Amino acid sequence: MSWKITALAPRAVIEQALLAHEEAFDWDPGIVLSGSEIAEDRPDDWQLEAWLERKPGKREKAALAALFSGEPPGLVVEKLPETDWLVASQQDLQPIRAGRFHVHTPEHPVLNEPGVAEFTIPASQAFGTGQHATTAGCLAMLTHMRGQGILVRNCADIGTGTGLLAFAALTLWPRALATASDIDPVCVGVVEANAAANGIAMGPRGGQLVMTVADGMDHPLLAARAPYDLVIANILAGPLIDLAPDFARSLVPGGHLLLAGLLESQESAVRAACRRAGLRLGARLVNGDWSILWLRKRR
Incomplete structure (x- = not known):
């Protein structure tokens, strides 16, 4: 561009x-x-x-x-x-240090801190493009959920992009079934390459990640692998509102939904849609101008 x-x-x-x-x-x-x-x-x-x-x-x-x-x-x-405008725009992008995770481009060194999971995402694939704060917030909230004793056996990352949040979920719950999806077919190769670079196994079994192309929750694979203990969606407020009923239907009773990509000013509309779908707020955090929401499905 x-x-x-x-x-x-x-x-x-x-x-x-x-x-x-x-x-x-x-x-x-x-x-x-x-x-x-x-x-x-x-x-x-x-x-x-x-x-x-x-x-x-x-x-x-x-x-x-x-x-x-x-x-x-x-x-x-x-x-x-x-030049490659995307790479150039992110050369000064600082790594994310949130929860148990350190996410950085190859140009930045690893931390070598005990208990910290390292993920390397190339700048050209943009773990931080427009979503640096929401990504960090999701990583912090996932870590908080794990610290609260939440057990995840089956999870899905909707609108995965680079696969990063799916990787984080598998790190926190290493035996879980994991499914990632995105509406953009280009993301399939991106996720597979990033998984290989970060030691994440691709496959259908526990501890492995399956990637597919889907518009929201509308895909036979997502339906077949449901219901989920955890669904993650770091996308935009409009789709989050539209997809709230689909998210709720895909969760087990008492299941967990992590939403991001919404501005704090958009939070009330997203939460209202989630309430109508039978989801209640478990916790929230604000990172910069962005809200990160942890919701639970009623039992």
Whole structure:
């Protein structure tokens, strides 16, 4: 991707634009979007960034401007250097140290701390792209769940991306059956490569990981391997709301659901959908602007 469009606005304005993006079902998949604060010491000043492989024209600018209610902020268009923009954007990405886990790119050294599980994810596959805080929050919450004595025999990671959270679940519950899925077929090879690099066995038995391509919970393999003790979904608030009934149906009575990818401002809507599906809140944590929710299915 060699072009970028940037819009600067207050946090609330950017968050509303991100919500509008989630609801834009006809969004051009060639425009990759993310929102973030400009600097840690300026928490209310945010930027919306859009990356494209082509030079943006009137149509692309109009699509971005339409995400804003009222007068949109100014859009700055720039051509990026002819490099791997994703790798370059993450060269300064710091490792994640959360719970029992240390996750880093190959450029960073291992910690060699007793009791700490190390995972190496290449920068080009982006364990932190737009989700650094949610990934760290999920790792911390999984560790907390294990510390509370939660027993997991069968788990699923929906929207797995790189496979990282599935790897973490297998580390905490090494005898569990584990299934990972993503809507993007490219993720199959990514997960398999990362599993090999991190010593995670692929296969259908306990202690192994099965990977498939699925839209949400809609896949025969996910149905056949249900019900689950634990379902993990670090995706977006809109799909989390839509999928809440499917998640609930896939869990054993008393089963656990770990949700992330939602802004704190979106939490009430996600929790309301989960309550309607028979799920109650077990614990929550906030990492930056992001909420991580541990819910339980009623027995």
